[in-house]
Amino acid sequence: MQPANTKQLAAERAVTYIQDGMIVGLGTGSTAAYAIKQIGARVAEENLQITAIATSQRSEDLARELNIPIVSFEDIDKIDLTIDGADEVDEQLNLIKGGGGALLREKVVATNSRELIIIVDETKLVKRLGKFPLPVEVVPFALAVVKRQLEQLGCTASLRMQNNEPYVTDNGNYILDCSFGEIQLPAQLHDAIKAITGVVDNGLFIQLAKTVISAYNDGSIQLFTNDKRSV
Structure with missing residues (x-):
């Protein structure tokens, strides 16, 4: 049996949280790119009405290609929901981010979001942070x-x-x-x-994630919220 595309599975689950009228933060990196593509599919197929703010130029470029309307902080007060990846997630849902090079903008967006959903595969879950630089x-x-x-x-x-x-x-x-x-x-x-x-900022994201969605090679998904998990 072929292993599941865990990044895509986690991204697709996260995008189900997006509702009409939301302002959505778009993360950066390979996992976040799956989420952006899925959002674009919902915009095209369901006429999903959202606006978005991107954490990097490449994420913004991808969103524009998919006809996702982009705004800036000059246009909004608060972001409803941000979906992003992480390089590591510990048992308290603290994160290391920035492997993709966008840690500052990711943190600005995360700290100005009502809800931050992190999407990962099982390899990113650790007891303690630090294996990833x-x-x-x-x-x-x-x-x-x-x-x-x-x-x-x-x-x-x-x-x-x-x-x-x-x-x-x-x-x-x-x-x-x-x-x-x-x-x-x-x-x-x-x-x-x-x-x-x-120092401008660092990739430690302390208690910013409300939900972590982890996908596994067998196709299963687990949700971690405040140290509790559900399927």
């Missing part, structure tokens, strides 16, 4: 000094590269991928990193 978005001018201060917190920090050049975010910043190992106190680490001058 933590992305930290940094002002280029402060790169060297921030790198030193991050490593004083107990990590190995590597500048993210693309085509032999530093990866540049949609906001014109660099990303340091920080290998901390198992993160025992994610909320405290989040605050310590944010306190470093020159």
Whole structure:
């Protein structure tokens, strides 16, 4: 039996939460792209009436291709529902995000959403965060000094590269991928990193997700909400 497309399964379940009239946040990354495509299908097939705000230029471009109306924060006060992926999810629904390079915009959208739904496959569920390197978005001018201060917190920090050049975010910043190992106190680490001058933000999303939808290779889906799970 062929394994299920877990990313697509989780995305399709999440998109069922969207209702007419909603303002929807669109995440970034391969899993979020499935959700955007499914939203586009609902817009085309059901005449779903929504507006959306995207967390990256590539997500915005995909949404426009699918005739999903795009707005900005100048046009809205609050987002009803955001659907996004994650690189890791712990047992308290804390997240590491930013593997796709859009962590700052993802966090801006998440913190201004009434509900954040995270879609993952089973490999992203962990007891404690930290196996996946933590992305930290940094002002280029402060790169060297921030790198030193991050490593004083107990990590190995590597500048993210693309085509032999530093990866540049949609906001014109660099990303340091920080290998901390198992993160025992994610909320405290989040605050310590944010306190470093020159750091724009980091990929720790602490208690922002209301629901996590995880899909499995056997085609099953589990919902995690406030440490409770249902099918």
